[in-house]
Amino acid sequence: xxxxxxxxxxxxxxxxxxxxxxxxxxxxxxxxxxxxxxxxxxxxxxxxxxxxxxxxxxxxxxxxxxxxxxxxxxxxxxxxxxxxxxxxxxxxxxxxxxxxxxxxxxxxxxxxxxxxxxxxxxxxxxxxxxxxxxxxxxxxxxxxxxxxxxxxxxxxxxxxxxxxxxxxxxxxxxxxxxxxxxxxxxxxxxxxxxxxxxxxxxxxxxxxxxxxxxxxxxxxxxxxxxxxxxxxxxxxxxxxxxxxxxxxxxxxxxxxxxxxxxxxxxxxxxxxxxxxxxxxxxxxxxxxxxxxxxxxxxx
Amino acid sequence: xxxxxxxxxxxxxxxxxxxxxxxxxxxxxxxxxxxxxxxxxxxxxxxxxxxxxxxxxxxxxxxxxxxxxxxxxxxxxxxxxxxxxxxxxxxxxxxxxxxxxxxxxxxxxxxxxxxxxxxxxxxxxxxxxxxxxxxxxxxxxxxxxxxxxxxxxxxxxxxxxxxxxxxxxxxxxxxxxxxxxxxxxxxxxxxxxxxxxxxxxxxxxxxxxxxxxxxxxxxxxxxxxxxxxxxxxxxxxxxxxxxxxxxxxxxxxxxxxxxxxxxxxxxxxxxxxxxxxxxxxxxxxxxxxxxxxxxxxxxxxxxxxxxxxxxxxxxxxxxxxxxxxxxxxxxxxxxxxxxxxxxxxxxxxxxxxxxxxxxxxxxxxxxxxxxxxxxxxxxxxxxxxxxxxxxxxxxxxxxxxxxxxxxxxxxxxxxxxx
Numbered sequence: 177x178x179x180x181x182x183x184x185x186x187x188x189x190x191x192x193x194x195x196x197x198x199x200x201x202x203x204x205x206x207x208x209x210x211x212x213x214x215x216x217x218x219x220x221x222x223x224x225x226x227x228x229x230x231x232x233x234x235x236x237x238x239x240x241x242x243x244x245x246x247x248x249x250x251x252x253x254x255x256x257x258x259x260x261x262x263x264x265x266x267x268x269x270x271x272x273x274x275x276x277x278x279x280x281x282x283x284x285x286x287x288x289x290x291x292x293x294x295x296x297x298x299x300x301x302x303x304x305x306x307x308x309x310x311x312x313x314x315x316x317x318x319x320x321x322x323x324x325x326x327x328x329x330x331x332x333x334x335x336x337x338x339x340x341x342x343x344x345x346x347x348x349x350x351x352x353x354x355x356x357x358x359x360x361x362x363x364x365x366x367x368x369x370x371x372x373x374x375x376x377x378x379x380x381x382x383x384x385x386x387x388x389x390x391x392x393x394x395x396x397x398x399x400x401x402x403x404x405x406x407x408x409x410x411x412x413x414x415x416x417x418x419x420x421x422x423x424x425x426x427x428x429x430x431x432x433x434x435x436x437x438x439x440x441x442x443x444x445x446x447x448x449x450x451x452x453x454x455x456x457x458x459x460x461x462x463x464x465x466x467x468x469x470x471x472x473x474x475x
Numbered sequence: 476x477x478x479x480x481x482x483x484x485x486x487x488x489x490x491x492x493x494x495x496x497x498x499x500x501x502x503x504x505x506x507x508x509x510x511x512x513x514x515x516x517x518x519x520x521x522x523x524x525x526x527x528x529x530x531x532x533x534x535x536x537x538x539x540x541x542x543x544x545x546x547x548x549x550x551x552x553x554x555x556x557x558x559x560x561x562x563x564x565x566x567x568x569x570x571x572x573x574x575x576x577x578x579x580x581x582x583x584x585x586x587x588x589x590x591x592x593x594x595x596x597x598x599x600x601x602x603x604x605x606x607x608x609x610x611x612x613x614x615x616x617x618x619x620x621x622x623x624x625x626x627x628x629x630x631x632x633x634x635x636x637x638x639x640x641x642x643x644x645x646x647x648x649x650x651x652x653x654x655x656x657x658x659x660x661x662x663x664x665x666x667x668x669x670x671x672x673x674x675x676x677x678x679x680x681x682x683x684x685x686x687x688x689x690x691x692x693x694x695x696x697x698x699x700x701x702x703x704x705x706x707x708x709x710x711x712x713x714x715x716x717x718x719x720x721x722x723x724x725x726x727x728x729x730x731x732x733x734x735x736x737x738x739x740x741x742x743x744x745x746x747x748x749x750x751x752x753x754x755x756x757x758x759x760x761x762x763x764x765x766x767x768x769x770x771x772x773x774x775x776x777x778x779x780x781x782x783x784x785x786x787x788x789x790x791x792x793x794x795x796x797x798x799x800x801x802x803x804x805x806x807x808x809x810x811x812x813x814x815x816x817x818x819x820x821x822x823x824x825x826x827x828x829x830x831x832x833x834x835x836x837x838x839x840x841x842x843x844x845x846x847x848x849x850x851x852x853x854x855x856x857x858x859x860x861x862x863x864x865x866x867x868x869x870x871x872x873x874x875x876x877x878x879x880x881x882x883x884x885x886x887x888x889x890x891x892x893x
Contacts, residue, residue: 181699181702182702185698185699185702188698189695189698192694192695192698195694196692196694294526298527299526299527299529299530299531299743300527300743300746300747301527301715301718301743301746301747302747303746303747303748303749303750303752304749305722305749305752306722306726313728317698318698318701318702319701319702319704319728319732320697320698320701320727320728321726321727321728322727323726323727325726326726394722395692395694395719395722395723395726396691396692396718396719396722397691397715397716397718397719397722397747398747399526399527399715399718399747400526401522401523401526401715402691402715405689405690405691436695437694437695440695440696440699441695441699444658444684444685444686444687444696445658445687447687447695448687
């Protein structure tokens with residue numbers, strides 16, 4: 177027994193924190209990639225998480241295929257993201273203060289898009305259930321059944337993260353993205369169409385958020401407001417882990433997932449306080465975050 | 476001698492005749508004279524966790540105003556609805572209410588879907604002296620001092636909790652009771668009801684598990700509840716939060732381990748969970764749309780279906796009832812004077828969508844039916860919104876907190892008490 181709870185409850189909370197951390201990782205990777213390459217603090221990231229859930233719901237209802245929903249949601253939202261980069265964000269790169277302009281534009285989107293979704297889908301939430309073949313209990317910890325779907329979320333993240341790492345670190349495309357984030361003028365001088373790479377990267381980051389939304393939708397309520405709360409938690413993830421850092425998004429996601437899960441055993445809202453304390457502590461000691469690139473947020 | 480021509484005679488006769496005719500029909504005369512409409516200011520959280528419920532609540536208000544206008548308005552004047560978004564924020568609620576009073580010059584303010592908005596509007600009603608029509612359940616015996624201008628047609632969480640506890644005891648669901656609640660004033664007041672009814676019914680009250688508000692993720696709370704091993708779990712949350720809870724309760728096997736009784740639910744919640752998602756889960760409601768034994772309820776449901784192409788929520792119904800109650804009373808007493816209206820409303824009996832209801836004079840709470848329902852399996856649903864079966868209607872003053880316990884004199888109306 178620790179703090180009035182048996183060991184099995186603590187183990188269970190660790191597991192739940194791990195699964196929730198996976199959703200944070202998927203979202204934070206997109207946020208981090210976009211910031212790392214483009215220097216845009218994407219305040220609209222939460223809406224793409226929400227759009228992913230809605231796109232997944234629509235595909236699921238139309239086709240009956242959960243797998244297709246997981247494929248279509250990031251694809252559609254990624255294309256929307258690419259269009260937004262071309263149509264809107266491109267105009268701010270040459271602004272006096274592109275960082276601030278980026279925040280304003282993406283924040284504006286985060287207000288506009290939920291209303292568009294309300295117009296399209298109506299205000300009540302949409303039912304996106306766990307598919308029948310992933311509905312059964314997988315194992316038990318104490319009295320709690322851990323469903324197959326939570327294992328699926330873990331497995332998907334465990335598969336996707338190394339693939340993403342490989343693409344970013346071992347392929348030409350990844351090399352260009354990383355080079356662009358360090359010195360895009362030099363990359364341009366080498367004859368690479370950086371503008372196209374930026375469009376692709378923004379769309380790709382958005383696709384990751386949408387994928388996280390589609391994966392998380394069967395576990396939560398699919399409502400137009402669903403992106404707002406998770407966005408703040410994700411900013412904490414990337415600030416703690418380090419803006420633009422791949423490893424930082426993973427460590428930050430896992431850390432925030434565990435803090436929220438474990439502290440809830442002590443006091444219901446303690447986690448919401450502790451994650452801010454954690455962020456403040458990291459910013460004080462290491463402003464670039466645990467795995468952040470040197471110089472980022474340190475000036 | 477003045478010479479009166481035929482033309483002058485005809486003109487004068489027409490004017491005089493028109494004046495006499497119009498004075499005999501005040502409604503026509505006032506409209507004809509371009510008298511300004513009565514304004515009903517209405518505040519709803521169109522953004523935030525309860526946004527979907529808010530839009531249906533507004534539709535209930537609109538139907539009431541449309542009906543009243545079709546019947547000739549109030550004191551012969553048209554009633555106009557002026558709607559504002561509270562942004563799910565008490566500061567914005569106050570700001571918008573003041574804007575309605577000062578800029579729009581509204582005669583009444585109705586509003587809110589959540590406790591903190593209600594508290595803000597109640598305070599303003601006392602300060603500015605306007606009739607405040609509180610659409611949601613009221614918590615003022617718990618947080619804040621009730622203003623004499625405050626009226627509602629909805630329940631209190633205490634009433635719902637008492638009804639749910641009595642129902643659980645009657646069904647013999649087991650003695651170990653526990654509550655899961657979002658940590659804010661509405662569930663905190665329900666807790667007071669559950670603790671009291673548990674004592675009355677001889678149940679073993681195992682306490683409460685709080686969740687942050689708002690939240691859609693109860694995965695950290697569910698294991699704590701399972702560790703307590705209750706026979707009955709009373710759940711006090713709402714909107715998108717409740718959707719998340721019901722999905723996860725099924726996922727983590729909670730529905731197989733204990734009876735789940737939700738303090739208050741809505742059709743919109745069941746819709747977002749999906750068909751059959753509420754199967755076997757019990758829930759209280761202030762009114763359920765399929766209960767149309769009262770012909771007026773059928774008329775309201777039809778109007779709502781036409782307007783929104785969906786079934787009305789209980790909160791649409793209670794908002795409709797309250798608007799009608801206040802404006803019909805104004806017509807009955809032939810006055811918009813707020814103090815006269817307060818006196819006329821205190822103790823008033825009325826029938827709109829349910830059976831007979833009554834405003835309790837001493838604290839303006841409503842003595843009314845509570846609908847206790849159980850979720851249907853998907854296979855038993857006969858239509859898109861046929862989510863629940865009403866298993867019992869509970870009523871009576873004994874479900875309410877007594878006036879004495881709230882510091883009110885039960886023999887005096889609230890307006891006569893300090």
